[in-house]
Amino acid sequence: KQEVTQIPAALSVPEGENLVLNCSFTDSAIYNLQWFRQDPGKGLTSLLLIQSSQREQTSGRLNASLDKSSGRSTLYIAASQPGDSATYLCAGTNAGNMLTFGGGTRLMVKP
Amino acid sequence: GAVVSQHPSRVICKSGTSVKIECRSLDFQATTMFWYRQFPKQSLMLMATSNEGSKATYEQGVEKDKFLINHASLTLSTLTVTSAHPEDSSFYICSAPQGGVAFGYTFGSGTRLTVV
Numbered sequence: 001k002q003e004v005t006q007i008p009a010a011l012s013v014p015e016g017e018n019l020v021l022n023c024s025f026t027d028s029a030i031y032n033l034q035w036f037r038q039d040p041g042k043g044l045t046s047l048l049l050i051q052s053s054q055r056e057q058t059s060g061r062l063n064a065s066l067d068k069s070s071g072r073s074t075l076y077i078a079a080s081q082p083g084d085s086a087t088y089l090c091a092g093t094n095a096g097n098m099l100t101f102g103g104g105t106r107l108m109v110k111p
Numbered sequence: 112g113a114v115v116s117q118h119p120s121r122v123i124c125k126s127g128t129s130v131k132i133e134c135r136s137l138d139f140q141a142t143t144m145f146w147y148r149q150f151p152k153q154s155l156m157l158m159a160t161s162n163e164g165s166k167a168t169y170e171q172g173v174e175k176d177k178f179l180i181n182h183a184s185l186t187l188s189t190l191t192v193t194s195a196h197p198e199d200s201s202f203y204i205c206s207a208p209q210g211g212v213a214f215g216y217t218f219g220s221g222t223r224l225t226v227v
Binding site: 031032034036041042043044045046049051089091093097098099101102103104106 | 152154206208
């Protein structure tokens with residue numbers, strides 16, 4: 001059974017800092033890995049999707065990497081802004097189309 | 112991109128009543144819909160998987176008679192919380208593959224259920 005872990009659980013940084021969020025998974029037989037953003041009381045917004053055959057994906061100030069052999073993915077946020085404050089969730093898709101979520105990282109970017 | 116519309120966004124109901132939550136795929140056909148529950152400051156917990164034309168599959172520990180799921184068409188899935196109690200108060204979110212697992216998943220905006 002796939003298990004996904006995110007570290008750290010919470011992170012507070014000053015505006016402008018570059019930061020890395022970590023995600024690890026136990027079953028390397030994933031089809032893809034997806035990063036989401038969730039604002040308080042809201043649904044999930046998809047940020048980046050990395051297929052199992054890919055190493056990374058980029059969108060604006062966001063870059064996500066995937067290393068299946070080590071069971072790790074990272075989300076890099078460049079030049080963080082207060083508007084980036086949210087909870088970031090990673091999730092892996094395995095056989096049966098099952099999406100397994102990590103516990104999330106609550107990010108606070110202070111002005 | 113693919114959009115899943117979820118309604119209502121918030122609902123307050125009295126204990127013992129039933130509440131229906133709808134999720135519609137607006138620009139794609141969702142043969143499968145996943146229903147999640149989320150408690151404050153926790154991650155999403157999969158409750159059940161609905162498939163158009165067949166019975167829903169429930170995760171261990173989820174009462175299928177309490178959480179009724181119907182996948183009436185390729186664009187509509189509903190979750191009905193029957194005889195709701197305060198402990199059912201939570202955030203419920205639906206999700207569907209965006210035309211195939213390779214394209215990832217899109218999520219509804221969630222429903223905040225409060226049972227008083």
